[in-house]
Amino acid sequence: xxxxxxxxxxxxxxxxxxxxxxxxxxxxxxxxxxxxxxxxxxxxxxxxxxxxxxxxxxxxxxxxxxxxxxxxxxxxxxxxxxxxxxxxxxxxxxxxxxxxxxxxxxxxxxxxxxxxxxxxxxxxxxxxxxxxxxxxxxxxxxxxxxxxxxxxxxxxxxxxxxxxxxxxxxxxxxxxxxxxxxxxxxxxxxxxxxxxxxxxxxxxxxxxxxxxxxxxxxxxxxxxxxxxxxxxxxxxxxxxxxxxxxxxxxxxxxxxxxxxxxxxxxxxxxxxxxxxxxxxxxxxxxxxxxxxxxxxxxxxxxxxxxxxxxxxxxxxxxxxxxxxxxxxxxxxxxxxxxxxxxxxxxxxxxxxxxxxxxxxxxxxxxxxxxxxxxxxxxxxxxxxxxxxxxxxxxxxxxxxxxxxxxxxxxxxxxxxxxxxxxxxxxxxxxxxxxxxxxxxxxxxxxxxxxxxxxxxxxxxxxxxxxxxxxxxxxxxxxxxxxxxxxxxxxxxxxxxxxxxxxxxxxxxxxxxxxxxxxxxxxxxxxxxxxxxxxxxxxxxxxxxxxxxxxxxxxxxxxxxxxxxxxxxxxxxxxxxxxxxxxxxxxxxxxxxxxxxxxxxxxxxxxxxxxxxxxxxxxxxxxxxxxxxxxxxxxxxxxxxxxxxxxxxxxxxxxxxx
Amino acid sequence: xxxxxxxxxxxxxxxxxxxxxxxxxxxxxxxxxxxxxxxxxxxxxxxxxxxxxxxxxxxxxxxxxxxxxxxxxxxxxxxxxxxxxxxxxxxxxxxxxxxxxxxxxxxxxxxxxxxxxxxxxxxxxxxxxxxxxxxxxxxxxxxxxxxxxxxxxx
Numbered sequence: 001x002x003x004x005x006x007x008x009x010x011x012x013x014x015x016x017x018x019x020x021x022x023x024x025x026x027x028x029x030x031x032x033x034x035x036x037x038x039x040x041x042x043x044x045x046x047x048x049x050x051x052x053x054x055x056x057x058x059x060x061x062x063x064x065x066x067x068x069x070x071x072x073x074x075x076x077x078x079x080x081x082x083x084x085x086x087x088x089x090x091x092x093x094x095x096x097x098x099x100x101x102x103x104x105x106x107x108x109x110x111x112x113x114x115x116x117x118x119x120x121x122x123x124x125x126x127x128x129x130x131x132x133x134x135x136x137x138x139x140x141x142x143x144x145x146x147x148x149x150x151x152x153x154x155x156x157x158x159x160x161x162x163x164x165x166x167x168x169x170x171x172x173x174x175x176x177x178x179x180x181x182x183x184x185x186x187x188x189x190x191x192x193x194x195x196x197x198x199x200x201x202x203x204x205x206x207x208x209x210x211x212x213x214x215x216x217x218x219x220x221x222x223x224x225x226x227x228x229x230x231x232x233x234x235x236x237x238x239x240x241x242x243x244x245x246x247x248x249x250x251x252x253x254x255x256x257x258x259x260x261x262x263x264x265x266x267x268x269x270x271x272x273x274x275x276x277x278x279x280x281x282x283x284x285x286x287x288x289x290x291x292x293x294x295x296x297x298x299x300x301x302x303x304x305x306x307x308x309x310x311x312x313x314x315x316x317x318x319x320x321x322x323x324x325x326x327x328x329x330x331x332x333x334x335x336x337x338x339x340x341x342x343x344x345x346x347x348x349x350x351x352x353x354x355x356x357x358x359x360x361x362x363x364x365x366x367x368x369x370x371x372x373x374x375x376x377x378x379x380x381x382x383x384x385x386x387x388x389x390x391x392x393x394x395x396x397x398x399x400x401x402x403x404x405x406x407x408x409x410x411x412x413x414x415x416x417x418x419x420x421x422x423x424x425x426x427x428x429x430x431x432x433x434x435x436x437x438x439x440x441x442x443x444x445x446x447x448x449x450x451x452x453x454x455x456x457x458x459x460x461x462x463x464x465x466x467x468x469x470x471x472x473x474x475x476x477x478x479x480x481x482x483x484x485x486x487x488x489x490x491x492x493x494x495x496x497x498x499x500x501x502x503x504x505x506x507x508x509x510x511x512x513x514x515x516x517x518x519x520x521x522x523x524x525x526x527x528x529x530x531x532x533x534x535x536x537x538x539x540x541x542x543x544x545x546x547x548x549x550x551x552x553x554x555x556x557x558x559x560x561x562x563x564x565x566x567x568x569x570x571x572x573x574x575x576x577x578x579x580x581x582x583x584x585x586x587x588x589x590x591x592x593x594x595x596x597x598x599x600x601x602x603x604x605x606x607x608x609x610x611x612x613x614x615x616x617x618x619x620x621x622x623x624x625x626x627x628x629x630x631x632x633x634x635x636x637x638x639x640x641x642x643x644x645x646x647x648x649x650x651x652x653x654x655x656x657x
Numbered sequence: 658x659x660x661x662x663x664x665x666x667x668x669x670x671x672x673x674x675x676x677x678x679x680x681x682x683x684x685x686x687x688x689x690x691x692x693x694x695x696x697x698x699x700x701x702x703x704x705x706x707x708x709x710x711x712x713x714x715x716x717x718x719x720x721x722x723x724x725x726x727x728x729x730x731x732x733x734x735x736x737x738x739x740x741x742x743x744x745x746x747x748x749x750x751x752x753x754x755x756x757x758x759x760x761x762x763x764x765x766x767x768x769x770x771x772x773x774x775x776x777x778x779x780x781x782x783x784x785x786x787x788x789x790x791x792x793x794x795x796x797x798x799x800x801x802x803x804x805x806x807x808x809x810x811x
Contacts, residue, residue: 196804199797241708343783355775363768370764380760383702385710385753392768522681600680608680
């Protein structure tokens, strides 16, 4: 019964979204009557989709295998958390999650958007409803999650074991929140293009949404990277896999958008570019959805092997993105460029940032799609893998990281590079000193490591230098300086923390790439191995029984170079329902470094054991967390919370009952 | 959606009996030669996998190619000869770093090309901006009035 109610709720949400789309685009000039209607519609869509999502969760939790989706993806023995996360561990359910987040953002605009001029609010909600109609329709007509199975099986087929992890509970919702959140920026851009009105207030409304989505996307990507590194066993943290690229491209475009929206808000410049980026960022999110959902990447990737789904998504993609760009081409010339500035200025630095980020995004896009296009056009199959991306991407990031610390030091309109350089000299000196020191101590295993370290330190210290500079430390009495530091706006802190996070992540990437060590060996229980000063003793091997798997287990005792010992447990599991084997690496975190232990196949009477030492690898994720935290901090800045000036203040009357 | 990757790997594991990336029994005794083998391996694609190098992959085919690479190296081939041998045998698809050739020019020059185009556009814009076009901008009010004239309701 609840399944049918859930199904009905989704259909109703689709219907309301369709009406809102048509009504919104037709009557957006009609003031508050229509914007109020659309706001209520947005909230209603949220309530209905939430109800249908809850119906799915209920079926999974109670192991109602008459729901085909639950029968295919769940199992009664599965721990509760994985029953819930199993709802979106499959194509149909993940589409419902996608729509769920889409309507949640729509409802948030309706709730917080009361200060928006009613015509813009109407256009934003109409566009948002159009997206809901498109994707709820796609879900209902091609991927119905509410299909029943008669007669119901006694037991479910179980969720893929690799997905039975806390990672699945956290990673997709965060990632989708990031992806889908950019739909708000997209809708604002469409609203601006249709109404032909775009100004600094527009940028001020858009920026918090961009920051929020970017924050979720940052968390989602880094969480996925961490998950991959521990679940896949060998501890790689980024593979340049097409599905990873699909999430990374919107991140790059979104990062560019944050910066260009800043220029627009402060200086009323870069309008056309900001609108363009808003459209591009969400388009890339849609492209990512298409790449993954259509199964175009390779046949084996087909989780949605049905080609009609791919074609329908492609058609939706073409309509939404194509429509947006046609609108852009027609209306962009109507947008006036504002504030003038010299090439050397904060604006100029942010444009340079956008140039490099956009180019990097283009490089990833070309690298991801090139093999598909070449295959389709010329019939030639090539692979574009990690070596290509590492080279291309790094080449673009190096200049960006070199100029990054200058950006916040430059004044708006016209700036003095030499002055900025003077204020950064301490950061540069410290970075060079530490790089030389570490290179001398650690030994250089790849030639580019010192350059990478230098860049990481430079960016991190440059971020700190900006705060120090603004507090005038050393130039005025310390107490005064402290007062200035405390009094700095949160946006100054969030800039510094985000940039510091990038520096930290770069350091982690360089350190783990340059100084990682690996040992592949055979060990018998009772024997020991040595790696990078760690002593790994294989204590015993045993068979253990989990809730829905059996496992070969290896117990190890690790003695760290500093002394302390700890025990670690690595497993090779075989899941009962599916017979699928997985490896559960044992991971020991020592400071910022990690030791990975993986139990290989049991040979006759011994085990293959793989051991990796990954120095400073956690800095990569720590850096990402700092960036996301900086995003959260900037959202609490008063200037972001308080809505726009003047004409926005015209408050909406209370809804007539 | 990078969580698809574990899923995919697991699909692979389901069809391919698990054998582990670089087993001790495959390794060459000569560390220099083994290092060369590892370096080559990280840039070769496991042909039955999704975007995985043979160095990372658990598939049987990856193991076969790893052994093959080591055989060729032991026989005295240079790194390039080993790669060429594999390209002759499996096609260009096996290389994770595509060669710079006619059909990959666009791929390799896309990023530098975009950067150069972007820079040229910026320079042109900066030049244009420097000209004294700073005519009095329309005020917000005027702009709105003007925009409303364009609208169909006007």
